[in-house]
Amino acid sequence: MKRKTTLVLALLLPLQIILIKILSAYPLFIEKWYSNFLYPEISSIMRISLGIAPFSLGDLLYGFLVILLIRWIVIRIKERFRNPRKWLIEAFASLSIIYACFNLFWGYNYYRLPLHRSLEIENEYTTEKLITLTKSLIARSNQIHAELAENDSVKIEIPYNTRQLFDKTIEGYESVSTEFPELAYSGESLKSSLYSMPLSYMGFNGYLNPLTNEAQVNTYIVPYKIPTTASHELGHQLGFAKENEANFIACLVTMNHPDPYFRYSGFTFALRYCLHELYRRDKALSEELIATMNPGILANYREVEEFWVAHKNPFEPMFQIIYNRYLIVNNQSEGLRSYSYVVALLVNYFEDVENEF
Known part of the structure; x- marks a missing residue:
């Protein structure tokens, strides 16, 4: 038998x-x-x-x-x-x-359906719209940075411990659930991964365990990154499996958060996506716009880069290749490159928001 x-x-x-x-x-x-x-x-x-x-x-x-x-x-x-x-x-x-x-x-x-269809957001945009959004995100990021820092050259330090960061992540979802019922969240299962150190050397901020539905965060990473990482993993937990869609949701939740530190993390996270895409299309203009950013924001970016450089190892490319293949097998045909879809969602989301006023 x-x-x-x-x-x-x-x-x-x-x-x-x-x-x-x-x-x-x-x-x-x-x-x-x-x-x-x-x-x-x-x-x-x-x-x-x-x-x-x-x-x-x-x-x-x-x-x-x-x-x-x-x-x-x-x-x-x-x-x-x-x-x-x-x-x-x-x-x-x-x-x-x-x-x-x-x-x-x-x-x-x-x-499932692509996120732009379920949220009724367009997924096409022009370079002109990208430039407009990038300038807007720079202005908002500079403004929030000025509110939190003593001067424009200081990087922002998140003043919360891990438990507080996790609790505030849940608050962020509560804030956006009125406008987006799809993001209503209950039954918390957001945890620090027991394998945070190995995850750091593998190049991962966190993951959702599909067998237990626990959202796992690598709490060894720079605290400035935890708001968007935790929000990203809760996006997965709510059923948005694709990485690019969970990243957009992380932007959406943190940029609309009542806490200024979360908003700073969210706006600078979204800004980095736009700068990367603009650099690919117009290197000179992207460098010109970067020069208008508060140096403290760039210091936060460098802090994150330095963390990953410090945790590089010979096997990391192998982990990235395996994960890239995993994305392709699971209906993300461009693999890691599909993350650029976040920019399309951001451009059209902000355009829709501005049109409401």
Whole structure:
């Protein structure tokens, strides 16, 4: 009986892959029946039940799975990989269970409608609109920086501890949920990753554990980056699986936050995206606009860069290649480059906001 069950589970793996391929062609169906019907219930149950633990259960689960994998490899080596039919079926059966849980608990969100359609925002823009927004973001960033700093050359230090940063992240979602009901958040499950140090050397700010629905933040990073990182991970938790969309949501939440430190983090985060895109289109103009920024803002940018340079290691490119491939497999055809979609959402969001006045 056990062998038959294992065989059935193994055979279900390719069938699941075929099902995903079929469903990916029907984003409206995924949006309606999974992302807005089934997933909110699954996510809420997991956040409420697992969020009460003060530490990351998902990180412990990952550690346990890694130990099992190492044990499995050691056993295979000792057996000199004899009887491959048996252990291959067992391996595919295990992968089938994990793949099913990944998709059911969160992964189907990769195939929902694009964010600009669900929020009714355009996704096309001109260079002139990009320039206008970049200038506006510089003005807003300079203004907030002047309110928080003693002079324009001082970098901003976030005066909150990790718990306060997490609580204020939740407040940010409460602030925008009136205008965007899709971002209503309840049942907190936002945690510091137990693997923050390894994540730093791998080049990651945080992640959502799809098996436990816990939003994990690398709290080793520069505190200035935690508001946007935590907001990004909660965006994932609400079902916005694509990285570019979660980044836009992080901008949206932090730029509209009642706390000025969060607004500073958000506006300078959005500004960096726009400057990067403008640099690609018009290097001279981007450098001209950068010269109008408060030096303290650039000091915050350098602080972040210095952190990642200090944590560089020979294996980081490998991690980035693996993650880039993961994005491509999960319906983000441009991989890491798809992050530029954030700029399109920002340009059109601000244009819509200005048109309301």
